[in-house]
Amino acid sequence: MRRIISILLENEAGALSRVAGLFSARGYNIESLTVAPTEDPSLSRMTLVTRGSNEILEQITKQLNKLIEVVKLIDLTEGPHIERELLLIKVHAVGDSRNEIKRLADIFRGRIVDVTASTYVIELTGTGEKLDAFIEALSGIRIIETVRSGVSGVSRGEKSLRL
């Protein structure tokens, strides 16, 4: 089962490698991982997407909690939540395809943020599935670079992850 785990951790050198090291040492999957400081500069917030059975997920959260630098964590997928990922994609855009790409970007509510005579850079946010669908829709267009941020997420409503 796919899970999104949000973690508040001490904003210290080495904290990220401790989390990454835990996953590799114990053979857990990491599908994506994002991390950046929060409004409190002593804390970082990490969003980690992983897959595994319920037993493995239970171990993952327990092992994460054991890390001294992990202050708090929640499994976002346990409740209603918002999940977003940013895609920046540079495509070859010449002739008729320039219009077609523009239309596709509009349909997916993406924005063209850089234009040259032969390329577009498109910015798109959404769930991972939406980004996959957009990339799929670009079939026939030459993709030069794909950059995805990995998933960020937050729970809906009153529920929150804070100290």
Next chain:
Amino acid sequence: MELTGAEIVVECLKEEGVEYLFGYPGGAVLHIYDALYKQDHIKHILVRHEQAATHAADGYARSTEKPGVVLVTSGPGATNAITGIATAYMDSIPMVIITGQVPTHAIGSDAFQEVDAVGITRPCVKHNFLVKDVKDLASTIKKAFFIATSGRPGPVVVDVPKDVTAAKTVFEYPKQISLRSYSPVERGHIGQIRRAVKLMLSAKRPMLYTGGGVILGNSAPELTELTRKLGYPITNTLMGLGGYPATDKQFLGMLGMHGTYEANMAMHHCDVLIAIGARFDDRVTGNVKKFCPGAQIVHVDIDPASISKSVRVDVPIVGSVKSVLQDMIRLLDETGEKPDATALAEWWKQIEEWRATDCLKYDRASEIIKPQMVVEKFYELSEGQAFLTSDVGQHQMWAAQFYKFDKPRRWINSGGLGTMGFGLPAAMGVQFAHPDALVGCVTGEGSIQMCIQELSTCLQYRLPIKIINLNNRYLGMVRQWQEFFYQSRYSMSYMEALPDFVKLAEAYGHVGMRIEKPSDVEPAIKEALRLKDRLVFMDFITDQKENVYPMIPAGAGLNEMILV
């Protein structure tokens, strides 16, 4: 007054009440060694290899209630210490290891004797720190001791660059430390404990299974009280031996791969299993799919991650073993209910039948020395009062099976990591902690050679350890597996070109003995025990074909033991 970082390190250790520091000097820690030279509170023990420093500190910690402390230099000093750090980590032993580091400006430049100590130790420590500013030094060392000794204990590494030990700041040792991200649970959930007690009282075929957590949590008295109150059978893991008196009738011996038949059968057939401070290790459970098929399981552990890791449990209790046992005893007294006496009598009858198998029997009339007999004799002649360390392999299992530990912290061995070379340096740490006690080291000719250089340390500090070398000229446990599972293809398990251990011991300034006949075993041990202030190396030439029985083969259940 301002102190240098090196002086601060020493002051912090004094504040923590550190008596012995096990270490080895080198370039990056010269300032600290200079500060040590100028004081006489902390005794520095100079080992011959950094691995031994960590094992000695580990033995010191296991045999006391105090953390072991180590000081090594950067680079190879730190890497040599790794095996000992990992050994302590696997068995949850509280240790603080101070590693020197190249100066901060040189970090990352592949400087002489540079290694990323924080990176390389990360997977085998409870936590580690790199101190980049002398102002953080005292509080970091305070945190290190706090983390190492609280909750589920473990080793903590503090990496200190050389320039930090030279820099000065005002020394102030924090009285208390709190970490927002670390607050180990002490008391167990009382509702859960109540459920557990109810379940325990309803049992028809109960079984107590306890581990190293009882020893580390100093709760042998509470465990003994609870077990006697209930009248239930009890088994200890390899790490838990001494948690309950081994000579008591309710004790079924060790369980697991080389545990007793009665302990393993009682585990397999019990209806309520009470696991306390034990972690369902694979050497204990055998095949987890076949583990305790009819049992409801109570599990008490201080580490939530240990609960339901390999075996799902019915009543999990997170808390310190001591406080949970105290709560259980109190609740038992309050309810006034008693276990089902008829069912219990029936259960004991069954257990006694299993016990009658006498699964630890061996040929006592043998013409060749049987290793079991050596351990048994040492047990008798030391009146069960020795501290006993071991290395890893067959001799370790025989020591665990045949030396009956009635007290906690007497049995010192590397259970989790299984580190050959542990026994002798660990015995040094034990002897420092208990200068007047009898300290034995049961080892084999393979293991002892992995840290044999420490015989020199033993001479320097006059450590009168009694080494019991069960010499069968084979890496015995490897040989046993090759005999059972590889059609006797003894690949690389025969030890050729062994040294003359008697001469070797003498070369190091100790007493050496070679014992080749069963009738000489007792006189030799008696003689060794008489030499109270000398290290005696007893080289027992034992039966090469002897195997450790009983045994659960890999993939089998606890009820599928191979008996003699």
